Each structure stands twice: as structure tokens, then as C-alpha cells.
Amino acid sequence: MKKYDRLIFVSSSDTALGPMAEAILQRINQFGILNNIQREIQTICREQNVMLLADTTELLNRVIDGNDTPFIYEKIGTQLNYIMLDEFQDTSRMQWQNFEPLIAEIESRTPHKNGFGNVVVGDIKQSIYRWRNSDWQILHNFATGPIGKYSKSISLDTNWRSLQNIITFNNSFFESAAKELDNKFASNSSGNLTPIVEIYKTIAQQYPKEKSPIPAEGYVEVRIYDKVPKETKGTKGTDAKIRPYQATVEAIKDALCRGYSYSHITILVRKNTEGAAIAKHLLENNIPVVSSDSMLLVSSKVIRSLVERLAAIATSATPATSATPVPASSATTAPAPADTDKELRNMPLLQLVQHIIHNELPDEAKADMAYLNAFMDVVLKFTSEEGSNLSLFLKWWSENGTSYSISAPKSNAVTICTIHKSKGLEAEIIIIPFFTCKLEPEVNGIIWCSTTDPEIGYNQPLPVLYSAKLENTLFKEDYYKEKHNCYIDAINLSYVACTRPRNELYIFADKSARSFNNSMASLLATFVNAPDKVPFVKDSSGIDPSQKCDIYKFGVKNQRHECKVPAAASSVGSSAAAGAPAAAGASAAAGAPAAAGTGASASAPAGASASTPASAPVLQADALMLLAPIKQTGRNRLAASQSSINEGDDSIRNKGVILHEIFSFIKNKRDIPDAVKRATLLGIVNKESFADLLTATTPTIEDVIAQLISQTDHLHWFDDSAQILNEQEILSGDDTITRPDRVILLPDGKGAHKAIVVDYKFGEYDPNSTQLKRYHSQVAGYMSSLCKMGFVDVSGYIWYPLHNKIIEVVPCKQKTLL
Secondary structure, eight states: OOHHHHHHHHHHSSSTTHHHHHHHHHTHHHHHHHHHHHHHHHHHHHHHTOOOGGGHHHHHHHHHTTOSSOHHHHTTOSOOOOOEEOSGGGOBHHHHHHHHHHHHHHHHHOOOTTSOSOEEOOOGGGOOOGGGTBOHHHHHTSTTSTTGGGOOOOOOOBOSSSOHHHHHHHHHHHHHHHHHHHHHHHTTOOSOSOOHHHHGGGOOOBOOGGGOOSSOOEEEEEEEEOOOOGGGTTSTTTOTTTHHHHHHHHHHHHHHHTTOOGGGEEEEESSHHHHHHHHHHHHHTTOOEEESGGGBGGGOHHHHHHHHHHHHHHHTOOOTTTTOSSOTTTOOOOOOOHHHHHHHHTSOHHHHHHHHHHHTSOTTGGGGHHHHHHHHHHHHHHHHHHOSOHHHHHHHHHHHGGGOBOOOOOOSOEEEEEHHHHTTOOEEEEEESSOOOBSSOOTTOEEEEOOOOTTTOOOSOEEEEOOGGGGGSTTHHHHHHHHHHHHHHHHHHHHHHHTSEEEEEEEEEETTSTTGGGBHHHHHHHHHHSOSSOOOEEOOTTSOGGGOEEEEEEEEOOOOTTOOSOTTOOSBTBOOOTTOOOOTTOOBOTTSOOOTTOOOBOOOSTTOOOOOOTTOOOOOTTSOEEOOOOOOOHHHHHHHTGGGSOSSOHHHHHHHHHHHHHHHTOSSGGGHHHHHHHHHHTTOOOGGGGTTTOOSSOOSHHHHHHHHHGGGGGGTTTSTTSEEEETOOEEOTTSOEEOOSEEEEEEOSSSSEEEEEEEEOOSOOOTTOHHHHHHHHHHHHHHHHHHHHTOSSEEEEEEEGGGTEEEEEOSSOEEEOO
């Protein structure tokens, strides 16, 4: 009788083996499929004479085969005296079996009078890679293992990262959570598994005494959202899916008002889908974000549209959607006729891509220049190695395109990443908008079980559906072990997330979530209502009652000393930070690179819309790229404009800061009222700083700005005919970033543009100062960058508006025009 027939027979009989056989049969087909896939992979590897990187550990293990002195280590040809293994809690059992003989041999022959020669560093509480076969039990049992006689355990209990209140919260919450999980598990466990409180016995972290402030600093905020009544679901502001997003935006705005910048904030999520969703919401609120997924080329809609266009040309048939990288309402191009496609098909691949970018992409799509530049690098690399065959490239791209991404420059943007990727990192402020960390696997979760029972006749691992029904089968030990490990995974994930912040921690949990009772969120809700060592203050006064949210606060938010922006103002609403491509499906702020997965750009506030030249030069592989304009306010503006303001009286410095901000909002003269109004709303304008400029002929700040701009009427810098790029960042091939105050693009009458670079200086004018020479070199550098981008006619100027001085910058000399 075949094995499968035996299982079917057992499951249909009235025996104790019936439930187990049924569990096996539920996933036996998938087991066969996996077996076939494995055989195919092995066949391909043999044919191509390659091996999977994941197989190297197993191969080395077979070579060592448990020997005390494996010959493979003798082949190294050298003698090792010291080894350090970091993140040891993430080591797999097979990896440890490969290293153990080597470490034991070193320790046995090397006397260490002042300690031990080998160092193992790890924290069981941060073991979160079990899905990669990591085994925390190795570290837990290290002292009692085969080389325990050589080992000495040293526990580091001082936390140098977080402020005291955050440390206190983590110490108390995770000690409580470990006890609760043990109690939850004890009722049905087999009793031979390590208690979770044993793993968390070293949870207590101390704050450095030399850093200990009085009173304690640090802030923790926990929001527990109640279930949404069925009759209010879908209502704006009360939908359970909206509330965590709104709270995240509120927390970011509040942090900005207290002097933090976007780059100080990190949002941690459990899944990439959660990261994409929160990124979309932040971008819709003009908050710049950066994440690993948003960097993928295939995540950019403009790249996907470009590839679709290439595919249409390859087949000489243009689909209706092939040339619509942005919504039709904002910018579309008519599909190219089929006969034109046939002509394009004969062009070299690199030239063809350049042609599409030049002539077919809408201006809005060209804002995704970071992605286009990276794609051009990929095309150039392919043509140099494989030739210029379009069909071959499209086939290659379909197989390899998902592995290419852009390298985002450092930027002032909120970071979004998963908890797994955050380990080892830290941030001033951590926000966890979806605190879940499920205690048990999904409904359709699979575990691998085995039994030596002769009735089954098969003692190798089998895929079985995770279910409480396994308690009544021969697989119950495997079930208990998996459940115990899942509990540990959940608390460890939560621990890693909650120990990332330095200053502030925000955690949002929702009782409406189906998994709430089966997650760490339920333990957190219990803890904040009955804290042991953490005196949470319950405060729901700052939230709409219809959202049914309880807010628990511990500690006090700190005010950063360098903050210059009043509490009522924030830079949210200004343009997105440069170098922060949007996440999938999102709409970027005005002037920012279009969101990955969309080519659209959201409209900006009045006077702040970005402009892109209709026929801007296409970037070559080694060229530079223009990034989105970054808007700065308050202390950021003060820091950024130091190069424009001479040392001296504070009133002069403040006036320069204000003028710089206002000028950054102005493209033409019509923008002056809106620019002044916007600066006023941001809390930047200080009328006292303009007291010496307000006269009978210029009684308002708007009049002052208009008079200063009139100095350039003969140069047409603020005319409607010009295309303006205010504070547009330029990323060069060596990853350096420059940001001229104003780049003006004027038609040259030959179908192209000439570029004019203007840098504002609001300090004292001294024609003989060394500082002016530095300004001259600075503008010359801007001009050089634009020339490398492909602009042929480039000129540059240093403008002192308060002194009515415009200085032309040329490579070897400077010339005063006024």
C-alpha cells in the first residue's frame, strides 16, 4: 500500500491517529510541490555549475561532520587566536556547529590570564530572525554547552541610548509582558520549555549616573483606540483605518514645532504594506518620507511607463496607456503613431531612451529625475555588456529589474522602515502607528512537524496547518514549541521597536483590529491602565471624542533649545525634502520627486509651485541630477543661510533670514503678496527687522520686496517668460549636494534654454573681502554643475539686494554691473 493510501485509510478510521492524519493531508499537496521545486533547483544548479549561497552553511557542515579538528580549517593556512561573533542571538544551530570546533580549539591552546580570547556578543531579547533559522537557545545555554568551561558571561546593564523615562517604561512593560505571556502559555504547555521571564530576567537597564538629570527626561505616549461602532464606520475622522495616520501626522507636526526636523523622526512598521500606506498618508500631508521600498526603480510609475513605452516600440504597437506616466488630467502625451514607432525601433537603445525622456515624457514626470538618472545608468551598463538589442533588454529587465534602486542622498525626511531593519539603529523620535506583533501565527500558518510513531511510517518533517487541534495529536510537542517561539518572537519584536528611541516614543494600538486580543497590543492596553513602576497620566482632552481614543502619557516632551519656530508654526505644508522619493501609490508634495507608483505631484501652497523646463537636458550616466527643492524654516533656515549673512548685529542676521525665506517663495512679481503672507503664517516674518526699510514710499513689507526686485527688471529674472527653480538641489556624481538660491531658465531662441544662477547675499557688501571671493567660487561651482548637466549657455550672479549690487561671476574674474 502506498504511503498516501495509508494516510487516507487512517483518517477515515475511528482511531486516535485520525486527527493527525487529517492535519497532514490538508497540506500534503504543497509538500509535493515543494519537493518538485527543490529537485528543479538542484538540476539547474548542476547544469550551470553553481550553488545557492544558502547552501554553503550546509555544505560546510557536511565537510566538518562533527570533527574536533576539521581539515577545512587547516586549509586556511594561518592560525587564529581571537574571534568575535556579534549579534550571536541570530546564529543558526548549523552555523554554530561549524564555528564551535574552531572556537574550542583556540580556547584550548591559548592561555588568557586577564580574560578570554574569544568574544560572543548578543541579546536574546533581540532575537527576531527565527524565520532565517536563528536559534536563541544557543546563546541562552552557552555557559552550559560544550565549551562552557571556557566562557564567562558579562551583562551590560547601562543604557547609553535612551532617556530615563523611556528606559523606565521598557523595563516595566516588558517585565510585565513576560510574566503575562508565561501565564498565558502555562495552562497548556508541556512544561519543558524555557520560561519567557527567564529570557527577560536581564531586562532592567540603568541610566548612566553621570548623565542622570533631575528630574528624569524622556517621553512616552500610548494611544489605545476603542472599537468603532458599526454605524459610524467609514465616517471621516472615525474610521479605524484613518485614526493612526492622523495621530502620526499630529505627532510629527508637534515635534517640528518643538525644534525637531523630519530627519529626527523614524516610523516603524511590521510589514512593507503598512509602510507604503503610512507613507502615502504623510505625503498627502506634504510630509517628506524616505524608505527602502520607495527607492526601487520598479516602484516608480515613470519608470514603469517608460518600460511600457519601450515594449510598445519593440512590437510597433502603442497601447493607449503606454505614455501616461501621470494622470491624464494633469499631463499626458498623445500616443506616438505606429510608423513613428517603427522608426524609433531602429535607434540605439541608449539614444532611444534619451529620446523618450526628451520628447515624450510630460514635465511633471521629469520631476522623477533621480529614478530616470538611475535607469539611464542601468541602460548604459546593459548596452556596454550585452549590446543594444531592445527586445533582449526588455526580457532582461523583466527578470532583473526588481533588484535595482536609487541611492537616496541624506535629506530632511521622515524615515519609514520595518522593525527587522531597524535593529541596531536609533532615532530621536520613534513612532509605532500599528502596534500589533501577533502572538500566534496567521490562520493559515504552516509549521513543520515530525513523529517516530510506526503507525505513520514516515519520520521526516511534514508541513502541517497550525491549529489548536494539534494538541490532541502526536504533533503536540511541535505545536507547543511553535506557540512558545511565536510568543517570544512577538515580545522580542516589540522590545526591539520600543528600544530604538533616544528622546520620545509614540505607540498607537487599535482595539478594532481583528488581531488585537492575539497581540502584544492587548498586553500594552492592560499595562497602561494598571502600571507598576510607570505613572502614566490618562489624558484624552486633546482628541476628538468621536474617535474614542484613550491617551496615556509618561514624562514631558522636551523643547529643543535651538528651536526658532513658535509652537503655532510648523514646516508641514512646505515642499517635500529633496531626495525623498515617495512611497508606492502616494502623491508627492509640490516640487518633490513623484511618488513611487505614481507620477502625480500634489499642488503646493500659493507661490511655491515648482517649475521644470519643458526641454531640460537629459541626464547622462555620469551627469548630475536636479532634486526637489527643500523648504526650510526657523532654525533650519538660519543654519542654511549663514553663508549669506555676515557676522554682526542680530537684526541684520534676522533680516537676511526673513528675506531669504520670502525670496524662496517668489517666482515672479505676482507672488510677492502670497510669499509674505506664507512667511507670516510660518511665524518667520518679524516686522521690527524691517523698521529701517519701511518708508513713505515703501510702507509695507510687500513694497520693500517689490522695490528690491525692481533692481533686476532689466535682467528679466522675475519675468513670466522665465522658468524658475528656487533652491533646487543639485546632486553631483560624487554624491555632493549644492543648492543655489535661484536658477532661471530662459529660451535661447534655438529651442533650448540658457541658465542663470543667482545667489542672494543680505549681509554687508565689501568688494575687497575674502568672503566675497568665497561667494564667487561658490557660484562658479553652481555654474560648473549646470554645464555638466548639459546646459551650454550658463551665467552666474551674486546679488546684494540691500546694497543694490549685482556682480557677474565668470570663471576667472568678477564684474560689477551696478
